[in-house]
Amino acid sequence: MSHHTRSPIESTPIAESGPSASVGEHPNAITNRFYTYERVQDIVSFIQNIVPTKPEIAIICGSGLGGLAELITDKIVIPYVDIPHFPRSTVVGHRSNLVFGVLNGLYVVCMQGRFHPYEGYTTATCAFPVRVMRMLGAHTLIVTCAAGGVNKGYSVGDIMLIKDHLNFPNLAGNNPLIGHNDERFGPRFPPVGHAYDRQYLSKMKQIASKHSVELREGVYCGLGGPCYETIAEINMLRLLGGDAVGMSTVHEVTLAAHCGFRTLGLALITNKCLWDYDTTYEPVHEDVIRISELKANELQQLIYDFIGSVKQNPT
Numbered sequence: 620m621s622h623h624t625r626s627p628i629e630s631t632p633i634a635e636s637g638p639s640a641s642v643g644e645h646p647n648a649i650t651n652r653f654y655t656y657e658r659v660q661d662i663v664s665f666i667q668n669i670v671p672t673k674p675e676i677a678i679i680c681g682s683g684l685g686g687l688a689e690l691i692t693d694k695i696v697i698p699y700v701d702i703p704h705f706p707r708s709t710v711v712g713h714r715s716n717l718v719f720g721v722l723n724g725l726y727v728v729c730m731q732g733r734f735h736p737y738e739g740y741t742t743a744t745c746a747f748p749v750r751v752m753r754m755l756g757a758h759t760l761i762v763t764c765a766a767g768g769v770n771k772g773y774s775v776g777d778i779m780l781i782k783d784h785l786n787f788p789n790l791a792g793n794n795p796l797i798g799h800n801d802e803r804f805g806p807r808f809p810p811v812g813h814a815y816d817r818q819y820l821s822k823m824k825q826i827a828s829k830h831s832v833e834l835r836e837g838v839y840c841g842l843g844g845p846c847y848e849t850i851a852e853i854n855m856l857r858l859l860g861g862d863a864v865g866m867s868t869v870h871e872v873t874l875a876a877h878c879g880f881r882t883l884g885l886a887l888i889t890n891k892c893l894w895d896y897d898t899t900y901e902p903v904h905e906d907v908i909r910i911s912e913l914k915a916n917e918l919q920q921l922i923y924d925f926i927g928s929v930k931q932n933p934t
């Protein structure tokens with residue numbers, strides 16, 4: 620008779636709450652078991668005790684783009700550190716505040732600083748504030764980000780309307796919705812083909828043309844980071860139809876689609892990507908922040924006018 624020796628995995632006890640909490644559980648499933656509907660509701664109640672108004676527009680600020688929050692009037696600023704169970708942003712160019720107030724006539728909630736998977740957070744943790752903002756009452760999400768230009772026609776400083784995305788972590792089995800689905804948030808199998816609202820895309824194009832801003836419109840590729848891409852990776856992204864690349868946004872927009880947000884996405888092209896082996900330039904985060912801050916005013920004007928136009932014509 621052979622003696623069976625238990626391997627370390629076999630001998631690890633199954634967690635008290637049962638096999639669903641066992642060692643094999645996906646990190647996003649663990650996150651989603653933590654951020655239950657009730658817990659998100661508690662966070663929302665905590666915020667509502669401080670902020671008496673209901674936001675209509677939710678905004679997520681990308682790297683170096685947090686200045687948008689300075690335009691908000693009648694401001695109430697809640698540092699993430701004060702909000703129960705809220706993560707902190709650890710990245711240069713991202714602050715850690717939830718800013719409430721009025722922007723061009725509508726109540727807004729603005730994330731001045733976001734969370735990225737490379738900081739060590741699961742994609743579910745990075746995206747969960749989207750649910751908080753939806754449960755606070757917002758119906759429209761404006762997501763901004765800094766991105767590298769994959770499309771050879773793009774220049775540094777261009778603003779790209781995101782018409783669609785390639786969610787690489789998702790394609791590799793890392794979707795923020797992995798785990799138990801609470802239907803009160805949204806459906807088990809949410810469609811994401813129209814995650815970026817078509818009417819908002821045309822609204823923004825009209826606004827840009829009034830300001831004589833030439834907008835790009837393209838596909839954002841969301842990668843895990845924190846490394847910038849290799850030359851081969853950039854060439855692959857272009858082959859696959861990608862126009863810009865970054866390390867955020869896609870998990871947020873996934874949760875936004877799940878909980879019924881209408882989303883507008885804007886990527887600021889802060890750097891060219893490496894295209895061939897003779898190029899000596901390499902992207903650096905300091906350049907990303909510098910270009911974001913340089914172009915922030917233009918982007919802010921577009922967002923400001925967009926909110927005004929949502930106010931005038933909500934559909």
Ligand SMILES: O=P(O)(O)O[C@H]1O[C@H](CO)[C@@H](O)[C@H]1O
Nearest residue numbers: 681682764765865866867907
């Ligand atoms: O996507 P945001 O947060 O704008 O930041 C972008 O800039 C950083 C890299 O420079 C990465 O975090 C990338 O995702």
